[in-house]
Amino acid sequence: QKEVEQNSGPLSVPEGAIASLNCTYSDRGSQSFFWYRQYSGKSPELIMFIYSNGDKEDGRFTAQLNKASQYVSLLIRDSQPSDSATYLCAVNTGFQKLVFGTGTRLLVSP
Amino acid sequence: ETGVTQTPRHLVMGMTNKKSLKCEQHLGHNAMYWYKQSAKKPLELMFVYSLEERVENNSVPSRFSPECPNSSHLFLHLHTLQPEDSALYLCASSQDVGSNQPQHFGDGTRLSIL
Numbered sequence: 001q002k003e004v005e006q007n008s009g010p011l012s013v014p015e016g017a018i019a020s021l022n023c024t025y026s027d028r029g030s031q032s033f034f035w036y037r038q039y040s041g042k043s044p045e046l047i048m049f050i051y052s053n054g055d056k057e058d059g060r061f062t063a064q065l066n067k068a069s070q071y072v073s074l075l076i077r078d079s080q081p082s083d084s085a086t087y088l089c090a091v092n093t094g095f096q097k098l099v100f101g102t103g104t105r106l107l108v109s110p
Numbered sequence: 111e112t113g114v115t116q117t118p119r120h121l122v123m124g125m126t127n128k129k130s131l132k133c134e135q136h137l138g139h140n141a142m143y144w145y146k147q148s149a150k151k152p153l154e155l156m157f158v159y160s161l162e163e164r165v166e167n168n169s170v171p172s173r174f175s176p177e178c179p180n181s182s183h184l185f186l187h188l189h190t191l192q193p194e195d196s197a198l199y200l201c202a203s204s205q206d207v208g209s210n211q212p213q214h215f216g217d218g219t220r221l222s223i224l
Contacts (some may be wrong), residue, residue, distance in 0.1 A: 003154070007138070032210045043200060043215040044153070051210055090154070098213060100153040 002092050003027060006101035014109055019076040021104050023089030026070065033065055033072045038103065044088055046072065068079040079108045113137040114216035116201050122222045123191065131186040131219045133201030139214075142184040144176060147198040147218070159184060160207045175181045187223075196223045 005024045015020045021035075032051050036044035050063040050072065062075040072091075076083055085100045086103040093099055114135045123129050135142060144156040158166035159178040173195075175187040184201055200218045204211040 034212055036215075044214050046214060049212050082193045085146075090153075092210070097158075098155065102150065102152045 003067070003093070003099045004089055004101040005105045006087075006089050008102055009105040010107045011069075011104055012107045012109065013079050015079060015081060017079050017108075019079045019083065019106055019108070021076070021087050021089075021106065023072045023074075023091075023101055024070055025089075025091045025099075027091065027093045028067075028070065030067075030070075030091045030093050031102055032092040033063070033081075033088040034092070034098070035061075035063060035074045036090060036100075037083075038086045040085040040086075047087075076106075079106075081108045081110050084108045114201055114203055114214055116216035116219050118201075120216065120220045120221060120222075122224060123188070124224050125191055125193075127191075128187070128189040130188065131199055131201075131221075133184040133186075133216055135182055135184075135214075135216075137203055137214060138146040139203040139205050140181055141204045142178060142181070143188050143202040143204075143213060144174075144184065145200040145206075145215075147200055148196075153200065157186075158207065165207060172193070178224060191221075191223045193223050196221055 034049045035047045038044045048063040050065045056063045060077045064073045088103045089101040142159045146154045155177045177185040180191045198218045201216040202213040204213045
């Protein structure tokens with residue numbers, strides 16, 4: 001079983017819609033969770049991080065964490081074509097050991 | 111502009127060459143990392159340094175040799191690499207190695223082994 005699982009996509013949404021990106025993880029002891037955005041040929045860019053159960057909002061982005069279900073998600077409201085990228089979920093399993101998923105490719109069509 | 115700078119951006123080398131990748135962070139962080147990103151695979155953690163001391167070596171072959179002369183600079187020395195080592199090599203830094211610290215990435219070095 002992979003430690004961090006994401007649907008590779010692509011996830012296609014029209015401009016202005018809500019994009020929902022999902023991630024599950026296997027280590028119940030995981031404490032912190034991160035979402036990175038990676039444009040083709042570029043480095044991962046930190047979008048959001050969340051430590052506690054519930055929702056955390058930052059602008060158009062909302063991260064949701066459910067530790068009981070071992071599930072973390074990222075919602076992007078009012079999606080824009082510039083949001084088209086690969087979104088990486090990363091889970092800290094202890095002492096800065098950051099485990100990444102393979103990423104979900106998001107396509108936002110005008 | 112990224113606070114983590116990597117050079118070179120692209121590198122092509124033969125299997126018998128020796129080369130080094132360089133990373134410099136301007137964020138005042140105490141921890142630095144090397145990752146490997148191959149196509150269709152998740153980022154793989156290679157090495158972790160905290161205050162210039164190596165604290166993690168993730169079963170990386172000895173043909174990869176890291177060096178951290180100070181908390182702002184990190185090198186990855188390469189020798190006798192294999193074609194399967196072709197990948198994007200990413201450097202990252204964080205404030206400390208505490209579990210809640212986000213990591214910030216450089217733009218990476220695209221390495222091709224002939």
